Amino acid sequence: MSSLAGKRILLIISGGIAAYKTLETIRRVRERGGAVRCILTKGGAQFVTPLSLAALSEDKVYGDLFSLTDESEMGHIRLSREADLAVVAPASADILAKMAQGRADDLATAALLATDKPVLVAPAMNSRMWEHAATQENMAVLKARGILSVGPNEGDMACGEFGFGRMAEPEEILGAIEAFFGRDAPLAGRHALVTSGPTFEAIDPVRFIGNRSSGRQGHAIALALARLGARTTLVSGPTGLSDPAGVETHRVESAQEMLAACEAALPCDVAVCAAAVSDWRAKEPHSRKMKKNGKTPPELVLTANPDILACLSATGNTRPRLVVGFAAETEKVVEHAQAKLAKKGCDWILANDVSQGSGTFGGAQNTIHLIDAHGVDSWPRMSKDDVAAKLGARIAKALAPAPAVKSENLKS
Numbered sequence: 001m002s003s004l005a006g007k008r009i010l011l012i013i014s015g016g017i018a019a020y021k022t023l024e025t026i027r028r029v030r031e032r033g034g035a036v037r038c039i040l041t042k043g044g045a046q047f048v049t050p051l052s053l054a055a056l057s058e059d060k061v062y063g064d065l066f067s068l069t070d071e072s073e074m075g076h077i078r079l080s081r082e083a084d085l086a087v088v089a090p091a092s093a094d095i096l097a098k099m100a101q102g103r104a105d106d107l108a109t110a111a112l113l114a115t116d117k118p119v120l121v122a123p124a125m126n127s128r129m130w131e132h133a134a135t136q137e138n139m140a141v142l143k144a145r146g147i148l149s150v151g152p153n154e155g156d157m158a159c160g161e162f163g164f165g166r167m168a169e170p171e172e173i174l175g176a177i178e179a180f181f182g183r184d185a186p187l188a189g190r191h192a193l194v195t196s197g198p199t200f201e202a203i204d205p206v207r208f209i210g211n212r213s214s215g216r217q218g219h220a221i222a223l224a225l226a227r228l229g230a231r232t233t234l235v236s237g238p239t240g241l242s243d244p245a246g247v248e249t250h251r252v253e254s255a256q257e258m259l260a261a262c263e264a265a266l267p268c269d270v271a272v273c274a275a276a277v278s279d280w281r282a283k284e285p286h287s288r289k290m291k292k293n294g295k296t297p298p299e300l301v302l303t304a305n306p307d308i309l310a311c312l313s314a315t316g317n318t319r320p321r322l323v324v325g326f327a328a329e330t331e332k333v334v335e336h337a338q339a340k341l342a343k344k345g346c347d348w349i350l351a352n353d354v355s356q357g358s359g360t361f362g363g364a365q366n367t368i369h370l371i372d373a374h375g376v377d378s379w380p381r382m383s384k385d386d387v388a389a390k391l392g393a394r395i396a397k398a399l400a401p402a403p404a405v406k407s408e409n410l411k412s
């Protein structure tokens with residue numbers, strides 16, 4: 001699943017029975033983190049209701065060019081510009097004709113004429129209407145202007161006829177939207193793996209060993225990588241955070257579960273281990289709640305947890321090209337982190353001060369020193385979201401250009 005995190009789509013629904021399929025498209029786009037704002041034409045409103053569109057897009061649905069409320073809230077010019085992509089689905093023969101002619105007699109066509117953003121159309125109509133010279137010429141005009149299109153497909157149509165004119169399926173429209181956004185994204189085609197949050201190591205069914213990691217930094221990194229176009233897998237320990245939009249999130253509890261989920265996610269191009277993994281776990285967790293028998297407290301025997309960062313850094317077929325770890329230190333931050341870089345075998349360490357009073361654990365800010373084989377880059381104190389964006393940009397730079405194709409795979 002690639003990400004549409006942070007992308008804004010202006011979706012224009014014109015008149016056609018295929019409008020019902022557009023409801024599913026909205027759901028799919030939103031699942032991937034995209035935002036959808038709908039314009040429903042008069043024809044479109046014969047097939048789907050503004051209420052369904054509003055419920056699925058969780059936004060107001062616009063319909064009337066001459067509505068005083070709509071225009072004062074969000075004029076058609078703003079509506080057409082406050083999007084990254086305009087999608088017309090279904091695109092009826094009529095709206096394609098209007099677009100080709102540059103007409104603007106309703107909100108949808110006015111917004112399409114006013115937009116400075118790319119437009120994707122998903123035509124849907126009876127096959128004779130699609131094959132008609134007028135529609136074909138309109139499509140040729142639109143394509144020559146750089147308008148993108150998906151479908152139509154061949155198949156049975158609602159009118160009982162068979163032929164070309166069936167609107168592309170939601171999956172295909174989503175694919176076209178993802179392809180559009182993916183083409184310029186710096187991490188397009190890359191797979192990123194991120195660990196985040198604490199781990200909870202069971203002592204018995206109700207007690208555990210845990211730590212105060214909030215997961216905010218790791219979650220922010222996953223979102224930042226997804227926004228840069230990477231297919232992103234987040235493996236998170238227990239946190240109070242919701243899954244970042246457009247990120248495939250696996251929730252785990254223990255270090256062993258976290259390692260298994262990371263290994264299952266391989267291969268990846270970059271792994272960022274931001275989780276605060278418990279170093280130890282109870283050697284023999286009790287299957288029943290331990291009882292307070294007598295005055296002597298029970299002895300807890302611990303055993304070491306696997307080091308996920310070190311495992312991912314170990315050389316082998318599945319080693320990511322770039323492995324990034326964190327070092328939460330309370331003193332000699334850089335010195336300790338440099339030692340950790342060597343010990344773990346990773347490529348970069350992001351060292352941060354988590355001493356009392358630093359406010360890093362659970363807080364919104366972080367001070368980072370990025371350590372690699374060449375030295376130390378100390379970043380000013382900034383928000384965890386900014387750290388994530390800065391790290392994402394560094395990762396994109398490190399992974400560019402695309403890996404060279406192995407010579408044995410090259411055809412002569």
Ligand code: C5P
Binds near residue numbers: 275308
């Ligand atoms: O050794 P230490 O816990 O200080 O190392 C911190 C780094 O190692 C972090 O990137 C953390 O996510 C990772 N780590 C891990 N598995 C462990 C312990 C730490 O991935 N068991």
